[in-house]
Amino acid sequence: MHVHLLQHGPDHEPARLTDWLTSMGHSYTVFHLYNGELTPPAGDSDALIVLDGPDDFVQAPPAWYKAESKLINRYLDGQKPLLGIGLGALWIADALGSVVAPGTYPETGWHTVRLAPDSPFDLPEAFDAFMWHRYVFSLPDEALPGGGSDAAPLQGFSWDDGRVVGLLYHLEVTPQSIEPLFTHHALNAERRDFMQLEADIRQHPRRFDQLAALLDRLMSQWLRPASP
Template identity: 60%
Template sequence: MHIHLLQHGPAHVPARLTDWLSSMGHSFTIFHLDQGELVPRPGDCDALIVLDGNEALVSDPPSWQRAENKLIQRLLDGEKPLLGIGLGAHRIAAALGAIVAPGTFAERGWQTLTKAPESPLDLPERFEALMCHRLVFSLPDDALPLGGSEASPLAGFSWDGCRVIGLLCQLHATPGSARALLAEDAPAAIEAGRGRFIHSDEEILADAARFAHQAPLLDRLLTQWLRSAG
């Protein structure tokens, strides 16, 4: 399969996603929308991944957002797998009619997620994942919840079986990609204030094994997602 990935900024890289795609024999193309690259055509790929991005892009839409939204809608209307992470999940949720707005709490760090009983996603009943967000979304119509954390009861969803998946959690993160993400997020974290859902860079990066533990979760999720293509 050939996968297109939409990147929204230098701090929001595919990280482990491209390693997994290569290891499974898939080809991919990364489109750097923030650098002026054009949004691809839906017919040129077998699946689409919409990556995370700075949440300021929601309140201050870039010039390419309309084209990106149109591409997402085309994928939703078709039969190809569609995956969104962070900002990408917000885009997909909004396209499905959900509300995207600031949550009660910001999350920045390692959080324990509990899987929803009705979720079809191949994830453990409880697992730890990196979260770095302030915005959340409501559950789109006809979607099933992934589950969530104490601060974010809805950390993701699946729609049309597992063909369309939206995730707030950063299962693809590595220590290197997380370091860049946290550096960009620093002002927002300071504004949000310290608390049990806001952790320092040192706390988040202290144990590289936590990132390694996410790898098999990502493998299970991506395998199930692409299997939806039949």
């Protein structure tokens, strides 16, 4: 399979996603939309991943978002797998008619996700994932919830029998990929109940290795129906 990935800023890279795609025999192309690259045609790939991006883009989307929005809707109307992470999940939820708004409690660092009873995700009933967001979404119509955390009861969703997946939390990050967040994307919020300090986030580096197995389970489930 050939997968397209849409990147929205230099500090929000695919991280472990491209390694996973390569290891599974898939090819991929990363489109750096923030750097002037055009949004690809929908017919040029077998699946689409919409990556995270700056929170500011939720309220003030960049000029190129118009073309990206059309592409997202093309995938929603089609039959190919579509995955959104962070900002990508927010934009997919918005395209499905969900309410996207600031959450009561912004989240940074490591937090426990508990699967919803009817979640279709092939993941443990509870697991730690990496968070860096202050916006949340409501559950799209005809979607199944993917579970939630103490700060955000809805951390993900699955739509159209699992063909479309949106995740607020991150399984793809590495110690290297999160470093720019500390420097350039600190979340400013009055409520800091679920915002960890840098030292606490870095305290247990093995957590990043544990994410790799979770990412493998999720990605395999997401792409399995479309694989030849």
